[in-house]
Amino acid sequence: MSASGSIGGTARREPHTPDSTIGRKPDYLHAESTLRSWFLATDHKRIAILYLASITGFFVIGALAAGVVRLALIVPDGAIMTNDTYNKAFTIHGVVMVWFFLIPSIPATFGNFLIPLMIGARDLAFPKLNLTSWYIFMTGALFTLVAVVLGGVDTGWTFYAPLSTAFSNTWVLPALIGVTIVGFSSILTGLNFVVTIHTMRAPGMTWFKLPIFVWTHYATSLIFLLATPVITTALILLIAERGFHIGVFDPAYGGDPVLFQHLFWFYSHPAVYIMVLPGMGVISEIVPAFAQKKLFGYRFVAYASIGLASVTFFVWGHHMFINGQSDLASLVFSALSFAVAVPSAVKVYNWTATIHKGSLRLDTPMLYAMGYIGLFVLGGLTGLYLATLAINQHIHATYFVVAHFHYIMVGGTVLAFLGGLHFWWPKFTGRMYSEPWGRVSALLIFIGFNVTFFPQFILGYLGMPRRYATYPPEFQLLNVLSSAGATILAAGYLFPMLYLVYSLWFGRKAPANPWNAKGLEWETSSPPPTHNFLSPPEVPRIPYDYPIQAQEARDQHG
Amino acid sequence: MTPTHESLQLWPAAVSATASETDLLILAFTVLTLLLTVPVFVAITYFAVRYREGSEADRSPSGIRSNLIEISWMLIPFLLTLIFFVWGAKLFIQSRNPPPDAMVVEAIGRQWMWKFQHPTGQSEINNLHLPIGQPIRMRIISQDVIHALYLPAVRLQVAALPDRYTDLWFKADKVGTYHLYCSEYCGTDHSVMGGEVTFMNPGDYQDWLTHAGAQQGKVAAGRALYEAYGCAGCHDPGSAVKAPSLAGLYGSQVKLADGRTVTADDGWLREKILNPNGDRLAAGYKQVMPSFAGRIPADELGTLIDFLRAYPTAKAADATPAGATR
Numbered sequence: 001m002s003a004s005g006s007i008g009g010t011a012r013r014e015p016h017t018p019d020s021t022i023g024r025k026p027d028y029l030h031a032e033s034t035l036r037s038w039f040l041a042t043d044h045k046r047i048a049i050l051y052l053a054s055i056t057g058f059f060v061i062g063a064l065a066a067g068v069v070r071l072a073l074i075v076p077d078g079a080i081m082t083n084d085t086y087n088k089a090f091t092i093h094g095v096v097m098v099w100f101f102l103i104p105s106i107p108a109t110f111g112n113f114l115i116p117l118m119i120g121a122r123d124l125a126f127p128k129l130n131l132t133s134w135y136i137f138m139t140g141a142l143f144t145l146v147a148v149v150l151g152g153v154d155t156g157w158t159f160y161a162p163l164s165t166a167f168s169n170t171w172v173l174p175a176l177i178g179v180t181i182v183g184f185s186s187i188l189t190g191l192n193f194v195v196t197i198h199t200m201r202a203p204g205m206t207w208f209k210l211p212i213f214v215w216t217h218y219a220t221s222l223i224f225l226l227a228t229p230v231i232t233t234a235l236i237l238l239i240a241e242r243g244f245h246i247g248v249f250d251p252a253y254g255g256d257p258v259l260f261q262h263l264f265w266f267y268s269h270p271a272v273y274i275m276v277l278p279g280m281g282v283i284s285e286i287v288p289a290f291a292q293k294k295l296f297g298y299r300f301v302a303y304a305s306i307g308l309a310s311v312t313f314f315v316w317g318h319h320m321f322i323n324g325q326s327d328l329a330s331l332v333f334s335a336l337s338f339a340v341a342v343p344s345a346v347k348v349y350n351w352t353a354t355i356h357k358g359s360l361r362l363d364t365p366m367l368y369a370m371g372y373i374g375l376f377v378l379g380g381l382t383g384l385y386l387a388t389l390a391i392n393q394h395i396h397a398t399y400f401v402v403a404h405f406h407y408i409m410v411g412g413t414v415l416a417f418l419g420g421l422h423f424w425w426p427k428f429t430g431r432m433y434s435e436p437w438g439r440v441s442a443l444l445i446f447i448g449f450n451v452t453f454f455p456q457f458i459l460g461y462l463g464m465p466r467r468y469a470t471y472p473p474e475f476q477l478l479n480v481l482s483s484a485g486a487t488i489l490a491a492g493y494l495f496p497m498l499y500l501v502y503s504l505w506f507g508r509k510a511p512a513n514p515w516n517a518k519g520l521e522w523e524t525s526s527p528p529p530t531h532n533f534l535s536p537p538e539v540p541r542i543p544y545d546y547p548i549q550a551q552e553a554r555d556q557h558g
Numbered sequence: 559m560t561p562t563h564e565s566l567q568l569w570p571a572a573v574s575a576t577a578s579e580t581d582l583l584i585l586a587f588t589v590l591t592l593l594l595t596v597p598v599f600v601a602i603t604y605f606a607v608r609y610r611e612g613s614e615a616d617r618s619p620s621g622i623r624s625n626l627i628e629i630s631w632m633l634i635p636f637l638l639t640l641i642f643f644v645w646g647a648k649l650f651i652q653s654r655n656p657p658p659d660a661m662v663v664e665a666i667g668r669q670w671m672w673k674f675q676h677p678t679g680q681s682e683i684n685n686l687h688l689p690i691g692q693p694i695r696m697r698i699i700s701q702d703v704i705h706a707l708y709l710p711a712v713r714l715q716v717a718a719l720p721d722r723y724t725d726l727w728f729k730a731d732k733v734g735t736y737h738l739y740c741s742e743y744c745g746t747d748h749s750v751m752g753g754e755v756t757f758m759n760p761g762d763y764q765d766w767l768t769h770a771g772a773q774q775g776k777v778a779a780g781r782a783l784y785e786a787y788g789c790a791g792c793h794d795p796g797s798a799v800k801a802p803s804l805a806g807l808y809g810s811q812v813k814l815a816d817g818r819t820v821t822a823d824d825g826w827l828r829e830k831i832l833n834p835n836g837d838r839l840a841a842g843y844k845q846v847m848p849s850f851a852g853r854i855p856a857d858e859l860g861t862l863i864d865f866l867r868a869y870p871t872a873k874a875a876d877a878t879p880a881g882a883t884r
Contacts, residue, residue, distance in 0.1 A: 083746050083791070156743045162720065163703040163745055167669065169848075251721035257704055258719065291609070300628045322706065323717045323742075324724050327654050331647055338643050342636050349631040352598055355605040357617045362606060370602055377598055381591045388587065388642050389650030390580050394713035397706065397741040461584070462570045463710025465741040468749035472737060548617060 042127035048113035065093035086469035094157030106278035120202025143178030161249030190224025204539035216281030219309035231267035279416030289517035290366035291358025304343035337387035364438030368419030375411025400460025426510030445492035451485025656727035667705035670747035671786030684753030689763035706742035780865025
């Protein structure tokens with residue numbers, strides 16, 4: 001760090017700044033410290049921190065609801081709580097985790113913070129729109145929290161009509177309004193990212209020099225823009241039906257309940273990739289950095305991101321094989337779903353090949369990345385079980401599905417989120433976290449996760465339906481095991497919250513590039529100055545310009 | 559017979575050819591999954607050790623043409639999994655096309671019970687008795703929200719939609735009693751909307767049909783309704799909600815909140831079920847019961863009241879009639 005930093009110290013502020021420090025602008029965290037400077041921030045980095053704080057809050061709410069669910073399922077007869085309480089708990093868990101944690105998690109925090117840094121820009125294209133997105137997000141969240149505080153919702157996060165429109169006696173309307181509003185936040189964030197990536201790249205930063213993180217966020221933004229309006233429409237129709245008895249989905253008013261499922265999954269399947277793609281971006285940054293080796297098959301991985309974002313729009317019907325959709329439609333959707341395996345396999349095998357002959361350091365981010373690869377592979381392949389028509393007829397709506405999507409969303413997105421959080425923590429905060437605590441927590445989460453969710457694959461195949469407040473006694477042992485795993489998982493989540501916060505004040509000061517990683521975000525100080533770069537960054541010759549290069553680099557660039 | 563209640567079961571019972579084929583399919587798929595994942599897991603672990611920072615491992619470029627390797631790991635797993643698409647699709651088509659001689663059994667779902675009607679007219683609630691060796695086609699519909707009929711023993715389920723029929727066919731070839739579930743989340747008592755399916759020899763099935771009236775009786779049918787409409791959830795002893803026990807209620811004198819006393823007769827019970835918020839409130843209880851007006855058809859209301867009349871003491875209430883499971 002600069003000499004002036006060690007002499008004067010950043011903590012001591014003099015009313016009249018001496019000349020010697022005039023050139024050294026304070027970083028984005030210390031530029032201003034009023035509440036107003038945070039809540040009216042237009043700096044993408046500060047907005048990212050606002051999102052990080054908010055989604056962490058929602059993660060805690062969602063996790064507590066999950067804890068209630070796992071508590072209830074320790075006994076088969078529902079003796080711990082009423083069926084209604086259980087139903088509300090899993091609904092809150094689903095709604096909060098999907099819409100208020102998973103979907104904004106990586107894009108709104110890391111994407112917001114890092115995209116401008118990675119492409120060498122001063123900010124996003126529309127800084128005020130970015131702040132607006134956060135306010136829209138919080139407004140939607142407020143409605144949903146009001147629904148929870150007033151007494152909860154019991155429709156499941158899927159809001160299937162006519163249960164949600166005509167039969168549920170819970171606070172469905174505020175929850176629907178909240179989720180509808182949050183959609184606009186996603187759309188605006190997606191718009192901001194697309195325009196930024198198209199127009200604000202530093203000179204020399206061509207498309208095929210972009211980090212995969214930027215590629216995956218570009219792909220995610222396209223899904224935000226193209227899919228979110230559909231769920232917004234569907235939710236508004238639900239609100240119209242529940243609030244004003246305008247018949248769209250309820251047969252009692254001449255509607256079609258399967259239509260809602262089509263509209264819902266037209267968004268909610270691509271939404272899986274809103275959750276998964278940014279995580280793949282994170283892993284594609286971590287793996288090369290900790291192998292000190294160029295990402296294997298860069299172009300294939302980049303194209304695979306766009307491929308996933310495209311294919312994902314054509315597979316929604318695989319959620320509806322048993323829901324009254326025509327058999328022909330089911331056959332087509334099943335076949336198309338297998339195509340998702342192609343770009344997914346590209347990612348996994350390329351990460352593995354990147355590790356091959358690398359120079360590996362197994363620090364916390366890398367442990368998360370390796371855990372991610374393992375769990376994502378299992379989650380992805382069990383998705384193919386579900387896409388297989390005859391198997392789906394048995395395991396649809398059982399715990400097999402629950403296990404499958406938790407492998408993708410927790411094993412995938414949450415591990416990538418935590419990996420990324422540790423990887424870029426020094427950049428975000430200027431502090432290093434405790435490495436031993438980081439590794440122990442990563443291990444706890446990996447073990448806790450598998451103990452929680454692996455038994456659920458078995459429960460599903462044995463035929464235990466999901467969303468059951470009570471269940472046959474022969475399933476108790478596996479459920480108790482699952483709940484036990486959830487406590488380990490909870491401990492694993494709790495530790496990072498403690499040691500990361502601790503590091504904000506007591507952590508070692510971070511250098512600009514603690515991991516010796518490549519990418520423009522590591523070229524600037526930690527934390528970065530308000531406008532990201534003090535001098536225009538130099539774009540490297542090739543992306544992932546690590547010391548160890550595979551044969552491929554020579555093929556393409558030699 | 560009741561379903562096995564072993565503490566740890568590792569494979570569900572399969573009673574039809576389709577079920578066994580589905581099992582074979584999933585086992586084969588699991589073998590493929592292991593073939594595709596174990597190498598990745600082993601490779602990652604091995605590389606993590608061998609190529610750890612500072613190790614002496616050879617890091618010279620391997621010289622593998624990357625395009626070739628990319629194409630191969632894109633296509634080989636994809637083509638291998640396509641085998642399972644075709645296999646699964648064949649089995650699916652077979653299970654979607656019932657033979658013309660299938661016996662049609664009606665299934666009606668509603669919050670929160672299943673009503674089944676046999677071709678000969680007998681009906682049952684939540685439990686289902688069927689013959690083996692005979693193709694059965696369930697014709698399914700819902701009266702309210704979306705439900706789904708799930709029979710794990712034949713590895714099949716299908717949604718019960720409120721606006722159209724769906725169907726499900728199978729041919730069981732093993733006698734036994736297995737779970738029957740609702741598998742589409744449908745509200746409060748989703749998890750208790752179900753019972754057991756009993757597959758019987760055709761002769762036993764005929765006997766069952768003949769004696770269905772006697773076995774089922776109005777009282778047993780009423781007990782099933784009492785469970786299905788969720789009455790038991792609050793009114794059974796030991797339930798979480800403090801609601802008056804209904805055992806021995808019929809014909810007794812009930813003290814009302816306004817000091818009057820009323821005889822618990824058919825008329826009062828009917829009123830309490832359909833309009834619990836009326837002015838004839840029992841003393842000592844808060845009014846929390848939802849109205850069942852418009853939810854219980856008149857014939858079922860009669861059956862329910864017959865059950866309450868035959869529900870003399872709390873002790874008798876614990877003796878759940880055969881077939882009425884939760």
